[in-house]
Amino acid sequence: MENKEYIDSGILELYVYGLLSETESEEVATMAKNSTEINDEIIAIEKSIIALSSSFSPFHSVANYEKIKAKLELKHAKVIEMKPTGNWSQYIGWAAAVLLMIGIGYQYKQLNLTSNQITNTENEKIKIEKELQILELQNKAIETSLAVVRDVKNTVVSLGGQAVAPGSSAKIYWNKETKVVYVDAAGLPEPPEGMVYQVWALKLNPLSPTSIGLLDDFDENNQRFFAVNSTGDAEAFGITLEPAGGSLTPTMEQLYTLGKV
Template sequence: MEDVKAYIESGILELYVLGDMSAEEKLQVEGMASKYPEIRTEINAIETSLELYARAQAVEPSEQLRNRVLNSMVVNLGDDNTFTKSVTHHDDDNVPQLPAARVNSFYKYAFAACLTLLLISIYGLVNLYSQLQDSNAQIAALRLDKQHFANQVSLMDNQLDMYRDPSYKVLKLKGTAKTPTAAMILAWNAVSKKVMVDVQSVKLPKNDKQHQYQLWALVNGKPVDMGVFDAPDADTAGVKEMKAIASAQGFAVTLEPMGGSINPTMNEMVVIGTF
């Protein structure tokens, strides 16, 4: 509907009524008029307005001029030379001139300006959305870093508590003849029965996927299973809690099949220590 309104206001219908357009343009206007009743109604209104305007501005010819025209028609002369130049000029001067039709180009410029503003707005929104996505990604990364830092602080606090708490007995396990450079530190609390391994202190050869290290408590000369673990990476920090035990004279670690064994494989012992 907006297109029909813009078409009517463009000024092309006035040019059509005045006949100031090509045959192709006339056919186009007539096609639009047959398709849209509003355009046909507007054409009729323009024609009526021009007719009323012409009647309102019409000049009544003088009686002398009227008689000469009638006489000329009767004798079939029709020669304009019979009219005096003064009279002809006088009448021409009194004939009102219709204002030249002017095509209204305001809407074309307005449409172009609106389209330009729309494109600029879309470009700005796309940039803003991209910046927002980048900001969200940065915020998510900061949150992960914050959580990781908090976890590291918590692990370090637990590790420090293990050494500060006098109820813990700290034991350093040393390598055997099989693995002389191996070592690790653990702490045992006889009150809470907790056994904590200082992960960063573990210096053991990297185990494969078919094996794990198993911790044993030495209780009255007999080994007691304390759980399995993997050799940590070099930069791994924190503490690892193993199974609880009420009494122990020492601890040892052996390399066992994945999941651990019921009894330790003595020739695979890597570290041992006693109180």
């Protein structure tokens, strides 16, 4: 066993307190003779106990105190073998020192527990704050959607499913005065990876499509309600499925929904 491990094991304190067996005491004494580090640690422990004994044993006589001190003092850097005694009053100070050490250890443990609880509380607080922010954003999105749906100035254009996806549907909310356009895409399936829905404002004669936006982050938009670019001149609206980033012209084979104003 390394010296540090031997010192940290607590056996030196038990040796100084006289709580080891005769065999164990002899082993410690031998270790101390062969190791300056262990010998110095024993000296330090004994000096600490002398100091603690003087403060925790107010009822000792001067003669008893000097006897204890004489037994603990080292001369010529040699370890004094502690001999058991029948006078237990001499060990009251030592017992007090042990209790003090135990108390300090307990308080340190409690301090660590309290520190961990504070850390956990702070982490929980941060988590709750993030969840509240998400809820606020969701509530704001719902309020926006409701305001658009309830606005009597909006023209509602229903888009029906086409050959590629007959079950698809969508709605356009278009304010012709402000030219603002919203898309309710709740009736569209989630686009495949690497694809995106693109919204088109159409002139019919001749057919002239104009892109007014992409329905990005489709899977993250729980309401499936999107604001797209404004338009003031449209006779119909259509939605196609295009490669990520969109296309300059609509891919008619991927026309999902279409509806006239």
